[in-house]
Amino acid sequence: MSSDFTALRRRFPVLQRKTYLNSGSYCALAESVRAAINAYMDDRVLMGANWDVWVTKNEAVRAAMAEVLRVTPAEIAVTASASAGLNALASALDFTGRRNKIVVSDFEFPTNAQIWHAQEQRGARVVHARRAADGYIPAESFAGLIDEETLLVAVTYVCFRNGAKLDIPGIVRLARAHGARVLLDCYQAVGAVSVDVRALGVDFAVGGMLKYLLGTAGIGFLYVRAELLPQLIPANSGWWAQENIAAMDITANRPAASARRFEAGTPAVVNCYAAEAGLKIILEVGTDAIEARVRELSRRCMDGLEEIGWAAVTPARDDRRGPMVAIASRDAAGLFAHLMQQDIVTSFRDANIRATIHFYNSEDDIDTFVAAMKGERAAFQPGGGR
Numbered sequence: 588m589s590s591d592f593t594a595l596r597r598r599f600p601v602l603q604r605k606t607y608l609n610s611g612s613y614c615a616l617a618e619s620v621r622a623a624i625n626a627y628m629d630d631r632v633l634m635g636a637n638w639d640v641w642v643t644k645n646e647a648v649r650a651a652m653a654e655v656l657r658v659t660p661a662e663i664a665v666t667a668s669a670s671a672g673l674n675a676l677a678s679a680l681d682f683t684g685r686r687n688k689i690v691v692s693d694f695e696f697p698t699n700a701q702i703w704h705a706q707e708q709r710g711a712r713v714v715h716a717r718r719a720a721d722g723y724i725p726a727e728s729f730a731g732l733i734d735e736e737t738l739l740v741a742v743t744y745v746c747f748r749n750g751a752k753l754d755i756p757g758i759v760r761l762a763r764a765h766g767a768r769v770l771l772d773c774y775q776a777v778g779a780v781s782v783d784v785r786a787l788g789v790d791f792a793v794g795g796m797l798k799y800l801l802g803t804a805g806i807g808f809l810y811v812r813a814e815l816l817p818q819l820i821p822a823n824s825g826w827w828a829q830e831n832i833a834a835m836d837i838t839a840n841r842p843a844a845s846a847r848r849f850e851a852g853t854p855a856v857v858n859c860y861a862a863e864a865g866l867k868i869i870l871e872v873g874t875d876a877i878e879a880r881v882r883e884l885s886r887r888c889m890d891g892l893e894e895i896g897w898a899a900v901t902p903a904r905d906d907r908r909g910p911m912v913a914i915a916s917r918d919a920a921g922l923f924a925h926l927m928q929q930d931i932v933t934s935f936r937d938a939n940i941r942a943t944i945h946f947y948n949s950e951d952d953i954d955t956f957v958a959a960m961k962g963e964r965a966a967f968q969p970g971g972g973r
């Protein structure tokens with residue numbers, strides 16, 4: 588396990604040129620990830636196709652992702668995106684009975700609400716847990732919604748708009764009491780926060796490799812708790828989801844016994860190369876060490892913003908925050924552009940600027956950002972920074 592963060596930082600060249608606080612949108616590229624993509628390109632140039640090696644890459648990603656989530660490889664499907672995993676799972680659920688309600692929250696990334704609303708044509712009913720007056724959604728807000736008719740509670744771990752982290756153990760307790768399953772969208776957390784799906788008690792989880800997992804776009808995962816696999820037969824399928832991929836049997840659908848049954852067609856080979864290399868770094872540093880480092884830096888950012896009189900909208904409590912610090916602005920797009928001119932890379936959603944932090948960020952990165960925000964107060968803070 589390595590936690591010399593100064594040395595680790597050197598592996599990400601963009602950090603020498605930019606104050607990069609944008610991992611919640613797309614991670615900084617590590618040299619080793621770039622080398623992995625180049626290794627694939629070398630195969631293409633030198634051999635044309637190298638399928639014997641390529642097929643092992645999908646399995647390497649599965650094994651590494653299982654290690655990150657602290658589960659078995661048989662519980663992981665390697666998918667093209669978080670959305671692909673959600674759709675495959677939804678296709679295995681039956682909404683025709685009395686238990687047909689899906690509970691989502693106001694903090695969801697669109698895909699984890701839209702896909703469930705899309706199931707309304709198959710009999711699903713979707714209800715939303717609303718935010719409370721303080722902007723947070725406590726577990727109690729789910730209490731009146733989760734009942735004996737609830738099939739699934741599908742919730743984000745960290746909200747992509749404001750960085751708030753939901754009380755997953757509290758939500759899981761409510762779901763369990765009523766026999767409902769829980770799906771965790773951990774895309775804005777996994778890689779920067781330890782996501783121990785067994786300890787959290789969730790049944791399913793989705794995410795992808797382009798943010799805190801240090802890989803690339805076009806590859807994601809679906810976790811399905813082993814005990815549930817036999818009863819879930821996806822209607823979305825394909826030849827790579829079959830028990831025997833080589834069978835080429837066109838007379839039947841014989842899904843794999845493992846979570847591979849939620850996959851579909853030929854894997855995105857180049858993305859597997861990048862994802863494997865990214866996951867390797869996460870496992871080398873260790874998710875507990877990463878979480879502690881990210882918390883320290885996000886706390887510094889929260890405190891710094893408070894000091895300049897422009898407090899974040901992200902919850903102040905450490906247990907209600909992941910790697911994102913979100914700050915409300917009069918003109919988030921304008922502020923984003925101003926920061927970019929100072930080589931500070933952030934992102935924005937709605938009225939919020941988002942500083943998203945990984946272990947490779949430094950105290951200097953945070954201080955540079957806070958100092959720049961101080962300079963932008965008069966022009967961009969709601970109320971004019973007075």
Ligand SMILES: Cc1ncc(COP(=O)(O)O)c(C=O)c1O
Pocket residue numbers: 667668669670671696698699743745747772773774775794795807
């Ligand atoms: C919380 C969350 N869920 C889901 C997604 C979308 O995932 P995908 O594009 O892989 O379907 C994102 C992307 O930013 C996200 O932040």
